Amino acid sequence: MDQEKVNILLVDDQPAKLLAYEVILKDLGENLVIASSGREALEVLLKTEIAVILVDVCMPELDGFELAAMIREHPRFQKTAMIFISAIQVSDIDRLRGYEMGAVDYVPVPVVPEVLRAKIKVFAELYRKTRELERLNHELEDRVRARTAELEASTAKLRESEQRRSMAIAAGKMGSWDWDWISGDWMWDEGQYRIFGVSPEDFEINPANVQARLHPDDVDQLRKAIAEFNKGTRAYETEFRIVRPDGEVRWCVGTAAATMDENGRVVRVSGVTVDITERKRAEERQNLLAREVDHRAKNALALAQSIVRLTRADEVKAYVNAVEGRINALARVHTILSLSSWQGAELSRLIDEELAPYSLGEQIKLAGPEVQLLPATAQTLALALHELFTNSAKYGALSTRAGRLAIDWQVDDELLTLSWEESGGPLVKTPQSRGFGTRSLLASIESQLGGQAQFDWRAEGLLCRLEVPLTRKTAAAAPGKFDTAGSAELQRASG
Template structure:
C-alpha cells in the first residue's frame, strides 16, 4: 500500500556503522538521514521533520544521553521516538537514565537486522498514523470552525430577520400566535399581548381567557373558526372586536392557517392578528363626512331654493342681484366653516366677511368678545347679517357718508345678544310689509335656533336686537346640521 515516506535520522560517529544501518533499513522504503555527531543531528532536526531517531549511546563530545536530553528540551521534539544503540552492556541504571532522557527503546550490538527493522517500522508507522490523525483532527477542527461560523452567521441572520419581523409587526400593529391543537397550548408574541392590552406576567393564554376578552357579539366568530378547521378548512380570516381589561374596544382582523398530519388531522393552528381600529375609525369618519356633506348639500340647495322662490323684485336685474347677494353670503360662511373642518366659526369673522364688499372706512363700530358659533348658528346669523347690511346699504345708515352703524354683542348664560344700531342716515319709517330678508331672518332665528329677533324702526335709524341660545340642541346636534326654513315657516314669521 502506498504511503507517505517519513524521515529516519541515523546518528553515529562511525561511518561504517551508519552505512550498515542504511543497508539494514533500506528495505523499509523510508527516507534515511545520517548525522555523524550530536551537533550535526541537532542541525538536521531543526531543518527536517524526523519520525524516528536511531542514536549511538557512545559518541565523543555529545553522547547519546546528552543528545537525547537536548532534543527533549525543544518543544517540537518532546514526542519524537528515539532508539538507543549500545555496544556495551547497559545496566538497569543506565537504561533508567536513558528512559528518563527520552529513549523509547534499546538495540544491543551486534544488531540483529530483523529486530532493528521491526522496531524502526513500528515507530515509523506510529509516527505516520499520528500525523494522519493530527491531519484528520485538523480537518475536523476546520470543518467544525467552518460549520460553527456558518451556524453563527445563520443564527445572526435569523436573529436579524426576527428583529425585522418584530419591528414590522410592531409598526404594523400586528401580533402573531400559535395554538397546539392537540395539547391546547398557546403561544403569543409581544405584539399579541400589546393588542389585547394584557401582559405575559399576569395573563394566562388559554381559550377561556381569550374568549373573555372578545366582544360578546363576536364570540361566535371564534366558535365558527374552530368549527371550520374541524371540517377541514386550512385557512380562515375574520374581523372581530376585543374589549381590553380597561374597557377600551379595539377592532382586529385575524388570519389563521392550519397544519395537518399525514392523516389530514389538524395538529397546529398559527395566525396573525392586526389591530385595525384606526382604519375602522377612519372609515366611520369618512362615512360621517359623506353623510354630512350630503346633508349640507341638501341644506344649501334648500336655502337656495327658498331664496329663489321668495325673493321679490320689480325688475329682473334687481331680482338677480338680490338672489346673488344672498347666495354669496351663504357661500362665504360655508368657506369659513370649511376652513375650521365644520367645527364652527367666529362671530367677528362672519361680520368681517359681510363688511368686506362695502369698504366703509370708519362708519362702522364693532364691539364684543370672541364668540365661537356652531355651524348651524353661524349659517343662520350669516344670512341675517347679510340682510341687515344689504338693507342698510340701500335704505339705511350705510347708504350715506354721514351714516353710522354700531354692532355690539355679548354672551351671558350661553345666550348671545347682538345689537344692530344705525344712526345719521336717511329718515326711517316703519315698513308697511316685511320683505324676504326680514321674514327669513325671523324664521331662521326664532324657528330654527329658538331665539328672538326684535326690530325698532326709529326715525334716526333701525335698532335690531337678536338673541340666540348657543347651547340649544338644534344648534349643537351634528356639525353643519342646519335645516333651511320652509316656505310655511317663512310665511308664519311674516305674519
C-alpha cells in the same frame, strides 16, 4: 493510496556508518536526511520536519546525549522520537541518562538490519498516525467551530425573528393561540391575553370562559367555525367582537388553521387574532364623514338654490352681483368651518370675513366676547350679517365716509344678543313695506335659529337687534325655508 513519506534524520560523524544506515533503511521508502555532526543535525531540524532521529552516542564536539538535551529544549522537538546507536557497552546508568535526555530506544553495534528497520518503521508509522490524528483533530475543531458559528448565527436569527415577532405582535395588536382538539387544552401567548384584557393569573382558558368573553351577537361565529372544522375545513377566518372585563368592546379578526391526522380528522387548531378596533373606528368615522359631507353638500346646494331662486333685482347685473355676494358669503363661512373640522366658528371671525372687502378702517367699532357658534348657526348668521353689511354699504352708514357702524354682542344664559347700530349716514326713513332682504333676515333668525330680529329705522341710522339661541338645534331645518331675498329690495328712504 500511497502514504505520505516522513523524514528520518541520520546523525553520525563517520560517513561509512551513515552509508550503512542508508542502505539498511532504504527499503522503508521514507526520506533519509544525513547530518555528519550535532550542529549540522540542529540546522536540519530547524529547517525540516523530522519524524525520527537516529543518532550516534559517541561523536566529537557534541555527543549524542548533549545533542538530545539541546533538541529537547526546543518546544518543536519535545516529542520527536530519538534512537541512540552505541558502539560501546551501555550500562543501565547510561540508558537511564539517555531516556532522561529524550531517547526512546537503543540500538547496539553491530547493528542488526532487521531490528533497526523494525524500530525505525514503528516510530515512523507512529509519527505518521500522530500527524494524521492531529490533522483530523484540526479538521474536527474547524468543523466544530463552523457548526458552532452556524448554530450561533441560527440562534441569533431565531432570537431576532422572535423579537421581531414580539414587536409585531405588540405593535400590531396581535395574539396567537393553539387548541388541542382532542384533549381540549388551550395555549395563548401574551398578545392573546392582552387583546382579551385578561392575565394568565386570573383567566382560565377553556371554551366556556372564551365564549363568555365573546359579544353575544358573535357567539354563533365560534360555533360555525367549529362546525366547519368538523366538516373537514382546513382554514377559517372571521371578524368578531369581544367584551373585556371592564366592558370595553373590541373588534377582532381571527384566522385559524387545522392540523389533520392520517385519517383526515382534526387533531389541533392554531390561529392568530388581530385587534382591528382602531380600523373599525376609522371606517366608522370615514362612513360618518362621508354621510356628513353628503349632508353638508346637499345643504350647501339647497342654500345656493334658495339664493338663486329668491334673489330679486331689476337688472341682470344687479341680480348677478347679489347672487355672487351671497354665495361668496356662504363660501367664506364654509372655509371657516372647514378649518375647525366643522366643530364651529367664532362670531368675530365671521364679522371679520364680511368686513374684509370694504377696508373701512375706523368707521366700524366691534366689541364683544369670544363666542363659538354651531356650524348651522354660523351659516345662517353669516348670511344674515352679509345682508346687513350689503344693505349698509349701498344705502346706509357704510355708503359714506362720515358714516359709522358699531357692532357689539354679549352672551347671557346661552342667548347671543347682537346689536347693529348705524349713524352718520344718509337720512333714514321707515320703509313702507319689508323688502326681500328684511324678510330673509327675519326668516333666517326667527324660523331657522328660533331667535328674534328687531329693526328700528331711526333717522340717524338703522338700529338692529338680533337674539340667537346658541344651543338650539333648529339650524338643521330644511334649507329651502331660508328666505334669501335680495338686499337690493331691503331699501330705506334716504334724503
